[in-house]
Amino acid sequence: MDLTAPTGALAAAAADLVRLVPGKLIDPVLSGVLLTATAAGVELAASDRERTARVACSALVHTDGQVLVPAKPLAETLRALTAPEVRLVVEGNRLAIRAEGARFALPLLDHALHPGVTQVTGPGGVVSGAALATALSTVASTAARDEALPVFTGVRLRSEADRLVLRATDRYRMAIASLPWAADGDIDVMVPATLLVEVAKQVSGVDRVRLLVAPNQFAATWGQTLVTTAVLDGSYLSETKLALSDVDTKVTVDADALAAATRRVALYSDARGVVRLEVGDAEVRLRATDQNAGEAEESVKATPTGGRTSPSYQSRYLVDALRPFAGRQVELAIQPGMRATVVTAVEAEEVELRYILMPMLPPKA
Template sequence: MLPPSVGDMDVTVPTAELAETAGNAVRVLSGRVVDPVLSGLLISAESDGFVLAGTDRERSFHARCPGVTRRGGRVLVPGRPFAETLRALAEPEVRLAVEGARLAVRTAGGRFALPLLDIDFHPGVDEPPQVVGTVAGSVLAAAVPPVAAAASSDETVPAFTGIRVRSEGERLVLVATDRYRLAVCSLPWEPRRGGLDVLVPAAVLAETARQVRGTSRVSLHHTAGDAERVALTWLESTVTSGVLASPFPDEAKFFSAEAECSVTVRADVLAASVRRVAPYAGPYSSITLEVGDGEVWVRGSDPSTGEAEERVEVGICGERVSRAYRATYLAEALNAYGEATIRFGMRGIRQGSIITAVDARPGGIELRYLVMPLVPR
């Protein structure tokens, strides 16, 4: 834990790297804290490096940056203004120096001074819990976004704002739902000790996945008990989060029924058609997929702007059916597969339609997406 001490800091740091790290930190930490101390970033200049850290008690961030230290010290400054100041600078390096009750960010032609917050009241940033396994950074970065998109933003039902992260042998399974759609993604990982089954806030996991893009390996950490926490570490960075305690539905039962009709088509082709018809989706944002002979008609109708329909050639197996979907949900589900060929399985009117990739995806990722059709009015 960082001790609550202040020194006469004077350090020179590469601007671009510090700006990126500070931006990553403020995106991880909550912007809605009342206590200004918890909205601050701890800056630590030491003989062997420069550390940026912060916590809002639920989440924490810790990263090390390159720098040349003249005088060491630790300070606490407002996080968002610090990150925004650095992002606006074009100079290759900045000098950070304590000047009285301010931390001065100095460039060749400018000075930007931020007030020092009371570091004595900051709780500090704890070390991450024990490692339970590792995963390739590029694979995690590709797997998380489509799952996170299916999570809810309605915090009155906290369970649905999370992503369930569950280990199954040498596979890691990510699950999220907002009750109208459900995404399940399985990816390879290397377990170290014990199992893993936690509900992580989707916003935290999505932001972390963005940051680890291009990283060779990411370690997952977990500790159980009264203060259950999960952490991800890579290179010189760590993100830690509390877990959601609410129960989460078992996704297996939602994929059990057979499809009445399966359509095979390139995801981007169908997505493009949905995008063109969407402006005519009407007050309920309803897009209809009507299956014919070797084709699907994508239709939308709006009393105020008119109607649109477009034919997409597809492969078909099963009955000819018609299903309506919310345009945004359908488009997001299709976009998750990029240019891959998918199988779109339509089931009963009150059962979700299931989307899967026909061929194996890069990195050993297996994605299943369920979208609930709209019940006819």
């Protein structure tokens, strides 16, 4: 194999690939990048057997070929180069990375042992990259990070008529986002949130992202990138199992003002980080108390309707719930007792977002 490519483009492709498939250090083959050079350019591929990715890059190929080399050293070397072009050429049992005045060499691994990239064909649809990134930035962050509970570590993607609905929960909160999509079939699949967090970063500036499903597989493709993954069992995940119909208090408030007040008052919260939100006639008052830290309270202008139910929340979860609505007015639909509160934007947008937050027992006086 022998090729010359723009350094920046090749470095970006390698970096994207490593982030999509970090690799398994216990197996050098599954920590490698498979480079395939043809007349069409060079393709970089990676697989850890559960997740695969493929990224194409333009290149002037002098000699076709395929090699497997360690992925991270390749990506880091390309990122460090400042020369406008780089040459990759096989020299014996090494892949030489040549730039003006410099040479680096990576060991060749046995590419015959690499599992390759999974091909997924099946129903799916197309969404806006920006809209998908917006939805995932909130929804994926509410999934659990504890691998001991894998059923809570994913995002459920389900087509509902002309909308794609994303749901995730860590049992204490749930985020639901709905965005337009053009479908050629129904999908209902649970995808690991860790992958979707990275997908969100890479598609934010992309016009179109195609999502596909097959038995036990999910795929997303945009530009010259394809990523696939094995899926989780997510049929259980639905907000219909939560009681959301007993709202007796609604509060309209500025999301930024409430979040800022929550951060300040939370400095005086108990070990659980709990703050109480008391609903008044034209304001909400945040209170926190702790035997050692002292006590704090702060009022925020608001427009309440209905009752005056005053729940308590874990402060960091309340801040997380408000963050996606930065710069906007939100409505808090509060239920009595220990039932969930639903946070939504007052004005509708392309991506419809609902954040469901479970209350906590109030702090002790």
